[in-house]
Amino acid sequence: MPRPFRPRAAALAVCAVLLPALLTGCGEDDDKDEDLTEQQLDWRDCPAPSEAQGGGTAPSPLPGNRGEWSCARMKAPLDWDDPDGATIGLALIRARSSGPANRRIGSLIFNFGGPGGSGVTTLPAFGQDYAALRTRYDLVSFDPRGVGRSQPVTCLDDEQLDAYLQQDATPDDAAERSRLVDGTEEFNAACEKNSERVLPHVRTTDAARDLNLMRQVLGDGTLHYFGISYGTELGGVYAHLFPKKVGRAVFDAVVDPTQTAEQGSLGQARGFQLALDNYAENCVSQAGECPVGDSAQDVKDRIARLLRDLDGKPSPASSPGTDPDRGGRRDPPGAVLQGVLGVPHRGPRPGVRR
Numbered sequence: 001m002p003r004p005f006r007p008r009a010a011a012l013a014v015c016a017v018l019l020p021a022l023l024t025g026c027g028e029d030d031d032k033d034e035d036l037t038e039q040q041l042d043w044r045d046c047p048a049p050s051e052a053q054g055g056g057t058a059p060s061p062l063p064g065n066r067g068e069w070s071c072a073r074m075k076a077p078l079d080w081d082d083p084d085g086a087t088i089g090l091a092l093i094r095a096r097s098s099g100p101a102n103r104r105i106g107s108l109i110f111n112f113g114g115p116g117g118s119g120v121t122t123l124p125a126f127g128q129d130y131a132a133l134r135t136r137y138d139l140v141s142f143d144p145r146g147v148g149r150s151q152p153v154t155c156l157d158d159e160q161l162d163a164y165l166q167q168d169a170t171p172d173d174a175a176e177r178s179r180l181v182d183g184t185e186e187f188n189a190a191c192e193k194n195s196e197r198v199l200p201h202v203r204t205t206d207a208a209r210d211l212n213l214m215r216q217v218l219g220d221g222t223l224h225y226f227g228i229s230y231g232t233e234l235g236g237v238y239a240h241l242f243p244k245k246v247g248r249a250v251f252d253a254v255v256d257p258t259q260t261a262e263q264g265s266l267g268q269a270r271g272f273q274l275a276l277d278n279y280a281e282n283c284v285s286q287a288g289e290c291p292v293g294d295s296a297q298d299v300k301d302r303i304a305r306l307l308r309d310l311d312g313k314p315s316p317a318s319s320p321g322t323d324p325d326r327g328g329r330r331d332p333p334g335a336v337l338q339g340v341l342g343v344p345h346r347g348p349r350p351g352v353r354r
Contacts, residue, residue: 041072059124091149099135108137113229118148155191222247
């Protein structure tokens with residue numbers, strides 16, 4: 001299973017926020033005679049996730065040992081305006097329906113958002129949550145073009161990416177803002193340089209057309225779809241392009257495509273604040289001691305204080321030889337915050353103290 005948080009893997013999501021056009025692919029072949037809708041997928045045991053997918057171990061058997069996850073690659077046109085031209089490979093994962101064959105509805109395709117998240121690693125992590133859906137559907141997800149094992153974007157080398165991720169994303173003065181802007185411009189330029197050939201072919205409309213091809217290859221007359229966050233925007237674009245091919249669909253945490261980037265960020269911030277408020281209330285209401293504070297306000301104050309301290313002196317990464325005072329890597333404050341907020345879900349771990 002994938003590890004829950006990997007800063008290097010999160011870089012793909014950062015790419016998507018800072019330069020949406022970067023979710024790219026590379027030409028895989030030039031077979032101009034193949035009807036891609038007729039291709040037969042070669043389903044095999046899934047390998048362990050790649051670094052681009054977040055790392056970790058191969059997906060575990062399905063709950064109750066009722067089958068295994070299987071993976072395949074689907075060919076799709078690099079340029080949907082030239083469907084007979086060069087192709088790219090899209091990574092897919094599937095769990096076959098667990099119910100009677102005569103009760104099977106079809107495939108249910110998931111996109112978990114980002115944009116830039118790996119569906120191949122995310123879907124198995126929620127296998128138990130979707131067990132009821134699996135009685136009627138094959139559960140399917142994929143790495144969108146440019147993500148994970150679908151010709152992943154490479155903008156920087158490891159050392160450069162480490163430096164980029166250590167930037168202060170919450171600048172406090174003009175100098176910090178200037179460094180952040182300069183670093184972002186350099187990052188964008190590197191992505192354009194390394195992905196120049198494919199950048200025009202990585203729009204949401206391209207991903208929607210990939211979904212329609214996926215539907216056909218999987219043998220479904222209509223697309224049954226589960227979209228979360230950005231996945232709702234992708235699903236909406238699909239419905240706009242192929243209104244007669246929409247089957248059953250669920251849109252969770254809907255993105256409003258009419259909002260500006262600023263409006264979307266403010267709305268997301270309000271949602272995060274609501275989640276933090278609920279977390280604090282829930283933590284102090286538990287029978288056991290809340291590891292963060294005695295009251296909801298105390299919980300929020302302690303978290304805010306921790307983040308302020310980290311802004312002034314970032315914590316060293318857990319890897320040996322990574323002392324930040326000696327040029328080593330630092331844990332981004334966001335990773336620390338995720339660890340703190342995950343405590344009520346996992347239970348306190350050794351070293352979690354007030």
